[in-house]
Structure formats: C-alpha cells, structure tokens
Amino acid sequence: MNVNYTDMIATFGIGGAHPGGLSATKHIVDRLQLAPDEKVLDVGCGNGQTLEYLANTLPNPLYGIDQHNTMLANAKKRLKDHPSITLKHADIENLPFPNNYFGLILSESVTAFTPIDLALKEYARIIKDNGNLILLEMTTNDTLKQEEQLEIEDFYRIPQLLTKEMWCDSIRKAGFQIISVEAIPDHLENIIDFDLQTVISQRHFELMATHYHLTEKYKSTLSSRLYYCKK
Structure with missing residues (x-):
C-alpha cells in the first residue's frame, strides 16, 4: 500500500500532530x-483541531486550506458546528485568495513540507501590509550528514531541511520582517487527539512507529521553532 506520513496522520485523525x-x-x-x-488563515489545517480552537477563542473570520482530501473531510466533520468557517481544497503554492486579504496566516508544521520559497511568496501576496505570519516549523540545529538528511526527507517527503538561519533568510527574502524566533517552551504538554477511521492497515501502524523512531533518533538534531513575522 502506497501511503505516507501525511496519509497516516489523516487516517488516525490526529489533531495536534505538530510539535x-x-x-x-x-x-x-x-x-x-x-x-x-481581521481574517485568519490556517494553512494546512489538517484534521481541524486548530480551527476548532480558534473558533471557540476568537471572533475573527476563519479560513482553512488543505490539499489532503481525507484531512479536509475530517476537518469538515469536526467543524460542523462552526458553519461560518471557510474550508478550501488547495495547494499552498497556489492559494485561492486575493492579494492583501488576511491579517494573520498560521502555519503549524506545514510550510516545511512544501517548496518553502514558493509558499512564503504566496503568504506575502495574500497577507495585508502589517499583517502577521506565524510559522511553527521543523528546524535543524546543525548541518546534517547527507544520509541523515535523506532519511528524514524521504520519510516525511519534505523538499529540504533548513536551519534557523536559513529559515530567517527565506522569510526575509519573501518580504517579511522577523519579529522574534523562539523554541517551543519545554513546559507545554503535547496534547494529541485521535479520530480513528474504520479500517487501519498494518502499514499505517508501521509509519507511526517509524515516525516515533526518527523523533527519538534525531531529538538532538531536529527541533521546531516559532517564527513570528510581519509583512
């Protein structure tokens, strides 16, 4: 069965998969x-956990996009009591919104899985002047050996791994100011929920096991950073 890490997240219905x-x-x-x-966009909204929290916390108009059909279906199911949220099937590199539309774009472990420079360029196009971009993204703490980089890129199907400095360079080139960069605070509890689908193959369980193995193997090499940016 040709399934990948993202398919596994969708099939298990995992909310809060990001670090x-x-x-x-x-x-x-x-x-x-x-x-x-101000309009808020959750890019790569996944199974809808973040949008549900935002809907219960903020009065703002909320939007979500994802390119994974199962995740989008899961999000629609989860958000059925919030009909005002706009959900769209879309690629991050070609967002179906006009220029200068959003006051905030939030990316939680999503942009790293895309052609990063193209994604950041699209964010800059659809964010208003003085609008905010918040990225929570996989970041390497040091230069990886080639075999290590390939192992991570192949499993997660990400085009490249960036250090904090590389992220900052790409963000600035896209036209953003970097307000601050921080590690995820250690005291935060990683709350994950599941909405299991009816049929889950052995391959999905194998992918989850590999994910946890890689997380442990590279815990001193890979981390995530919060990048607070303004256009």
Whole structure:
C-alpha cells in the first residue's frame, strides 16, 4: 500500500500532530494582538483541531486550506458546528485568495513540507501590509550528514531541511520582517487527539512507529521553532 506520513496522520485523525500540539497553538493564540475583523488563515489545517480552537477563542473570520482530501473531510466533520468557517481544497503554492486579504496566516508544521520559497511568496501576496505570519516549523540545529538528511526527507517527503538561519533568510527574502524566533517552551504538554477511521492497515501502524523512531533518533538534531513575522 502506497501511503505516507501525511496519509497516516489523516487516517488516525490526529489533531495536534505538530510539535507542542494544542498547547503550542494556545501559546501562539495567547500572544496574538489581532483586530476582531481581521481574517485568519490556517494553512494546512489538517484534521481541524486548530480551527476548532480558534473558533471557540476568537471572533475573527476563519479560513482553512488543505490539499489532503481525507484531512479536509475530517476537518469538515469536526467543524460542523462552526458553519461560518471557510474550508478550501488547495495547494499552498497556489492559494485561492486575493492579494492583501488576511491579517494573520498560521502555519503549524506545514510550510516545511512544501517548496518553502514558493509558499512564503504566496503568504506575502495574500497577507495585508502589517499583517502577521506565524510559522511553527521543523528546524535543524546543525548541518546534517547527507544520509541523515535523506532519511528524514524521504520519510516525511519534505523538499529540504533548513536551519534557523536559513529559515530567517527565506522569510526575509519573501518580504517579511522577523519579529522574534523562539523554541517551543519545554513546559507545554503535547496534547494529541485521535479520530480513528474504520479500517487501519498494518502499514499505517508501521509509519507511526517509524515516525516515533526518527523523533527519538534525531531529538538532538531536529527541533521546531516559532517564527513570528510581519509583512
């Protein structure tokens, strides 16, 4: 069966798959200073946990996009009591929104899985002047050996791994100012929930086991950073 890491997340219906989980989302939201009429986009909204939390916390118009059909279906199911949330099937490199549309774009462990420079360019196009971009993204703490980099890239199907300095360079080139960069606070509890699908193959369990193996193997090499940016 040709399934990958993202398929596994969709099939298990995992909410809060990003580092720090829902606690990291709450940490981000607690720091927001956002006018109530500003539109918010959750890129790669996955199974909808973040949008559900935002809907219960903020008065803002909310949008979510994802290119994975199962995840989008899971999100629609989860958000059925929030019909005002706009969900779209879309690629991050070609977002179906006009220029200068959003006051905030949130990416929780999503942009690293895309052609990063193209994604950041699209974010810059659809964010208003003085709008905010918050990225929670996989970051290497040091230069990896080639075989290590290939192992991680092949499993997660990511095009490249960036250090903090490389992330900052790409963010600036896209037209953003970097307000701050921080590690995910250690005290945050990684809250993950599951909404299991009816049929789960052995391959899905193998992928989950490999994910946890790689997380442990590279725990001193890979981390995640929060990049707070302004256009």
